[in-house]
Amino acid sequence: MATQEPAPGSSRAVRRPTALDKDLPRPAQRDVNGVAAVVEFRFGAAWAALLLLGACTATGSSGPTAAKSDAAAHKTPLLAGLDPDADLDPFPSTYRPGPSRPAAVVGATILTATGQEIVNGVVVMSGGRIASVGPAGTPTPAGATLIDGRGKWVTPGVIDIHSHMGDYPVPSVPSRSDGNELTDPNTAQVWAEHSVWPQDPAFDRSRAGGVTTLEILPGSGNLFGGRSVVLKNVTATTVGAMKFPGAPYDLKMACGENPKRVYGSKGRAPSTAMGNVAGYRAAWLAAQDYRRKWDEYRAKVGRGVAADPPTRNLQLDTLVGVLKGDIRIQNHCYRADEMATMIDISHEFGFHIAAFHHAVESYKIAPLLKREGICSVMWADWGGFKMESFDSTEANAALVQRVGACTIIHSDDDYIDQHLNQEAAIAMAAGARAGIPVSHADAISWITANPARALGIFKETGSLEPGKAADLVVWSTDPFSVYALAEHVFIDGAQVYDRAHPAQPRSDFELGQPAQGAFTPQGTMP
Amino acid sequence: MTPRRLILSTALALAFTVPASAETVAIVGARIETAGPKGALARGTLVITDGRIAAMGADVLPPAGAQVIDGTGKVVTPGLIAASTNLTASEVEGVRATHDDSAGAGLSAGFDISYGVNLASTFVPRARQTGVTLAVVTPAPLQGGEEDDEGEDGQEVLEARHLTAGAGEAGWRDPGLFGGQAAAVRLDEGDPDPVFKSRLAVTLDLLRGGPASSRGTAFVLLHTALADARRFARDPAAFDRDAAASRYGREDLEALVPVVQGRTPLLVRVQRAADIRQVLRFALAEHVHVILEGAQEAWEVAPELAEAGVAVLVDPEDDLPESFDTLGARLDNAARLQAAGVAVVIQGSRDFNNLRQARFNAGTAVAYGLPYEAAIASLTSVPARVFGFGDKAGLLEVGREADVVVWSGDPLETSSWPLAVFIAGKRQPDTSRGLQLRDRYLPQDIAAGTP
Numbered sequence: 001m002a003t004q005e006p007a008p009g010s011s012r013a014v015r016r017p018t019a020l021d022k023d024l025p026r027p028a029q030r031d032v033n034g035v036a037a038v039v040e041f042r043f044g045a046a047w048a049a050l051l052l053l054g055a056c057t058a059t060g061s062s063g064p065t066a067a068k069s070d071a072a073a074h075k076t077p078l079l080a081g082l083d084p085d086a087d088l089d090p091f092p093s094t095y096r097p098g099p100s101r102p103a104a105v106v107g108a109t110i111l112t113a114t115g116q117e118i119v120n121g122v123v124v125m126s127g128g129r130i131a132s133v134g135p136a137g138t139p140t141p142a143g144a145t146l147i148d149g150r151g152k153w154v155t156p157g158v159i160d161i162h163s164h165m166g167d168y169p170v171p172s173v174p175s176r177s178d179g180n181e182l183t184d185p186n187t188a189q190v191w192a193e194h195s196v197w198p199q200d201p202a203f204d205r206s207r208a209g210g211v212t213t214l215e216i217l218p219g220s221g222n223l224f225g226g227r228s229v230v231l232k233n234v235t236a237t238t239v240g241a242m243k244f245p246g247a248p249y250d251l252k253m254a255c256g257e258n259p260k261r262v263y264g265s266k267g268r269a270p271s272t273a274m275g276n277v278a279g280y281r282a283a284w285l286a287a288q289d290y291r292r293k294w295d296e297y298r299a300k301v302g303r304g305v306a307a308d309p310p311t312r313n314l315q316l317d318t319l320v321g322v323l324k325g326d327i328r329i330q331n332h333c334y335r336a337d338e339m340a341t342m343i344d345i346s347h348e349f350g351f352h353i354a355a356f357h358h359a360v361e362s363y364k365i366a367p368l369l370k371r372e373g374i375c376s377v378m379w380a381d382w383g384g385f386k387m388e389s390f391d392s393t394e395a396n397a398a399l400v401q402r403v404g405a406c407t408i409i410h411s412d413d414d415y416i417d418q419h420l421n422q423e424a425a426i427a428m429a430a431g432a433r434a435g436i437p438v439s440h441a442d443a444i445s446w447i448t449a450n451p452a453r454a455l456g457i458f459k460e461t462g463s464l465e466p467g468k469a470a471d472l473v474v475w476s477t478d479p480f481s482v483y484a485l486a487e488h489v490f491i492d493g494a495q496v497y498d499r500a501h502p503a504q505p506r507s508d509f510e511l512g513q514p515a516q517g518a519f520t521p522q523g524t525m526p
Numbered sequence: 527m528t529p530r531r532l533i534l535s536t537a538l539a540l541a542f543t544v545p546a547s548a549e550t551v552a553i554v555g556a557r558i559e560t561a562g563p564k565g566a567l568a569r570g571t572l573v574i575t576d577g578r579i580a581a582m583g584a585d586v587l588p589p590a591g592a593q594v595i596d597g598t599g600k601v602v603t604p605g606l607i608a609a610s611t612n613l614t615a616s617e618v619e620g621v622r623a624t625h626d627d628s629a630g631a632g633l634s635a636g637f638d639i640s641y642g643v644n645l646a647s648t649f650v651p652r653a654r655q656t657g658v659t660l661a662v663v664t665p666a667p668l669q670g671g672e673e674d675d676e677g678e679d680g681q682e683v684l685e686a687r688h689l690t691a692g693a694g695e696a697g698w699r700d701p702g703l704f705g706g707q708a709a710a711v712r713l714d715e716g717d718p719d720p721v722f723k724s725r726l727a728v729t730l731d732l733l734r735g736g737p738a739s740s741r742g743t744a745f746v747l748l749h750t751a752l753a754d755a756r757r758f759a760r761d762p763a764a765f766d767r768d769a770a771a772s773r774y775g776r777e778d779l780e781a782l783v784p785v786v787q788g789r790t791p792l793l794v795r796v797q798r799a800a801d802i803r804q805v806l807r808f809a810l811a812e813h814v815h816v817i818l819e820g821a822q823e824a825w826e827v828a829p830e831l832a833e834a835g836v837a838v839l840v841d842p843e844d845d846l847p848e849s850f851d852t853l854g855a856r857l858d859n860a861a862r863l864q865a866a867g868v869a870v871v872i873q874g875s876r877d878f879n880n881l882r883q884a885r886f887n888a889g890t891a892v893a894y895g896l897p898y899e900a901a902i903a904s905l906t907s908v909p910a911r912v913f914g915f916g917d918k919a920g921l922l923e924v925g926r927e928a929d930v931v932v933w934s935g936d937p938l939e940t941s942s943w944p945l946a947v948f949i950a951g952k953r954q955p956d957t958s959r960g961l962q963l964r965d966r967y968l969p970q971d972i973a974a975g976t977p
Contacts, residue, residue: 170846170847170848170849171847171848171849172848173849173850201846201847202846205845205846257620363963363964363967364967381880381882381960383960384618384649385618385620386618386619386620386621387620390618391963392960392963393960393961393964394960394964395960395961395968399964402969402972414846415843415844415845415846418843418845419843419886422890422940425940425941426882426886428940428941429940429941429942429943430964432941433943434964434968434972435968435972480940481939481940481941482886482889482892482893482938482939482940483889483892483893484893485893509847510847510853513853513854514799514823514826514853514854
């Protein structure tokens with residue numbers, strides 16, 4: 001069952017070699033046996049990670065360790081699959097951290113994403129975790145690989161909370177357009193991970209931009225788009241080997257123009273904004289009813305009364321997961337007035353919205369968002385491409401940050417994703433221009449700590465603090481500069497990108513292609 | 527500074543010690559990126575009088591009575607040129623009624639975008655607030671054969687990028703090779719006649735998925751179209767007697783006549799290296815002048831482009847194999863082309879609502895190897911030269927019309943913004959709809975101190 005962790009040696013995690021894997025013979029990179037040997041070699045680190053994650057998910061919500069079966073309480077367990085609570089993690093993560101050895105970045109400016117900027121600091125990684133973060137003189141373990149950080153900056157790994165990589169991979173062709181199940185306004189039953197093509201070349205470019213964690217969301221054509229998946233940005237042959245262990249599931253919802261346009265044009269509901277709202281409410285009512293039926297069934301079984309179980313419904317399972325607080329809501333919503341309506345709906349049915357995405361008008365209701373504890377997930381200033389994005393201002397993020405509401409910068413785009421540091425910087429400059437200065441120490445949270453919080457993975461990643469995963473980026477200069485390049489990228493202490501190394505990870509798709517996944521490794525002319 | 531230049535500047539400075547008109551502005555003590563032969567002046571003064579640059583140099587003194595802008599720590603550049611955009615020809619991408627950037631079923635090459643130019647667009651002030659003073663407004667790329675984008679609603683940005691004008695929905699008179707005629711538009715607030723050069727170029731779309739759905743069709747028909755234009759030029763009356771012999775109408779062929787005569791360039795949207803080579807062969811055979819746009823794989827053909835003297839418009843962020851025609855896209859495309867001697871113009875997003883991306887793209891190109899001065903030129907003097915703007919725009923030189931931007935810092939940096947924008951010497955309003963929305967929702971205590 002999913003509650004049981006797989007034995008370490010049986011991992012199916014597959015990685016391609018990176019600069020720190022120089023000892024790994026190249027022909028073995030796709031050899032399952034060869035990789036298994038590597039997994040055993042690094043298995044200590046992997047277990048340390050799992051133990052820490054267990055602590056995380058115990059206080060978190062769903063995920064493998066939370067998948068406690070109620071089936072034992074039944075007199076007769078239901079047949080496999082019929083009980084929605086029997087296995088909350090039927091597609092478990094098989095991710096294992098890559099091989100790592102103790103390493104330290106010495107002499108860099110460190111943005112911890114806990115509000116600190118440490119000049120001439122030291123970050124030590126050991127066993128895949130952050131061992132210490134401190135000023136000059138912080139001890140480094142004997143034998144650690146030292147990275148000269150002078151003139152460079154270190155930040156947590158970048159988290160892109162809104163991506164469609166793998167679901168809408170490149171090349172963009174109809175046979176791989178798997179991001180929007182536009183067959184019904186409610187497709188809460190679909191899971192984005194089942195559309196992810198792990199060979200999307202965009203993942204490699206993203207990694208070179210410093211992105212270590214991504215949330216892959218279904219599209220916004222439906223009122224309920226489906227479940228998202230949180231991925232570690234590692235090369236893999238299966239989506240399971242990228243899945244962020246223990247990350248809660250999210251449900252994508254969408255306000256506004258997209259659902260009503262898609263379904264209105266098909267001559268069915270919703271075709272108006274009010275039709276959208278009726279659609280959300282009808283779905284939550286159905287979920288409450290489904291939940292009640294299961295509760296009644298379990299109560300009867302508990303009393304030893306013979307009872308027929310309700311028919312399991314994958315769509316309603318997801319919605320009930322939200323009502324129980326196990327699944328978070330990531331809500332595509334541009335306009336302030338529509339956000340307020342969504343907040344009313346969340347009160348009506350008793351759930352919480354984690355974040356409004358795109359959120360072009362968050363600046364109009366920033367205090368309300370602060371009060372409700374809802375994050376705004378924004379571009380720096382993209383807007384005007386449709387009516388619901390017409391009121392964009394590049395001061396949006398700064399105005400949200402100013403009231404202390406959760407501020408996040410996202411991409412929703414494979415290009416912006418590679419330059420999320422620039423996107424945050426543009427929003428930061430707009431703040432400065434508006435008389436709302438935002439420090440480097442605070443702004444870095446927009447693309448690290450805050451998305452981690454919104455995803456429920458902050459105990460594991462998103463800031464540089466001892467004990468957390470060693471997900472970090474060494475930048476060539478101030479990461480908010482247009483000239484900054486990610487030089488070293490680490491995930492769980494394993495170096496997954498090294499700009500100085502000529503052989504960059506590349507997707508299977510790009511082998512044999514004219515340019516072989518060419519993107520400049522050095523950042524300069526060869 | 528050479529002695530000769532010093533003397534010249536001093537002489538000019540002296541010339542302006544006479545009382546200046548109210549329109550005289552002196553930007554004093556700034557770094558001046560001329561984008562021209564003088565390169566960068568580490569610290570200098572630039573004087574604008576009567577719409578022109580009256581003096582510029584390290585030792586120039588502000589004329590008496592001039593309005594002085596303290597340029598200490600600031601950077602001055604020519605106004606930026608948005609190369610190939612729909613600014614002023616389209617307002618809200620998702621509202622079709624606001625689009626005037628494609629021909630529809632009526633015309634192909636004959637379509638003239640200059641008639642749709644609307645300087646009252648709310649995106650014009652927004653463009654100026656990212657330093658853009660001139661826009662090359664071009665017909666939307668023809669990608670009518672692409673998948674309906676409705677399936678990608680979630681990708682808001684991609685949707686915006688891919689929403690293409692819909693000539694296809696009404697059917698095509700020609701196979702959709704030519705988008706129509708581009709225009710150059712100056713963004714001078716309130717100018718009743720902002721189009722200063724129409725019929726600037728004719729766009730030609732060789733993007734896969736376009737209505738001319740294969741190259742073997744596109745290039746054959748292209749040769750035919752130009753042959754028809756030549757026939758029409760020789761004897762319009764004969765053409766009129768036998769109009770059915772051409773796929774093109776009179777208006778379309780009229781637009782192609784200056785193309786076949788080598789007076790007007792074809793702005794060719796093309797991506798794959800093999801296609802770029804075909805375009806070079808075609809241009810040579812037909813004696814037409816071409817400029818390339820997109821050109822993701824141009825770096826593979828860089829020496830041939832340099833040899834042919836063909837300029838390219840590129841987006842330096844374009845590094846994904848987004849289609850089978852861009853498998854070779856890479857982040858140092860601009861740097862490699864420039865190093866080979868190709869004239870490189872850097873674009874942002876085509877979309878009016880994200881023109882600011884051009885200067886950051888230039889910064890990204892610098893991070894990937896493009897020399898800094900070449901990056902500045904790629905936004906200013908190179909597009910001015912490529913599109914033939916003469917002394918109207920593109921570089922800072924005494925005697926030229928003053929399209930000038932004063933930046934708070936490095937114009938390619940994320941942290942800078944324009945402090946003052948001049949077009950033909952006229953100070954432009956420091957506002958935009960986005961800034962007005964900001965100020966409406968800005969707490970009063972902060973608003974009071976906002977620049």
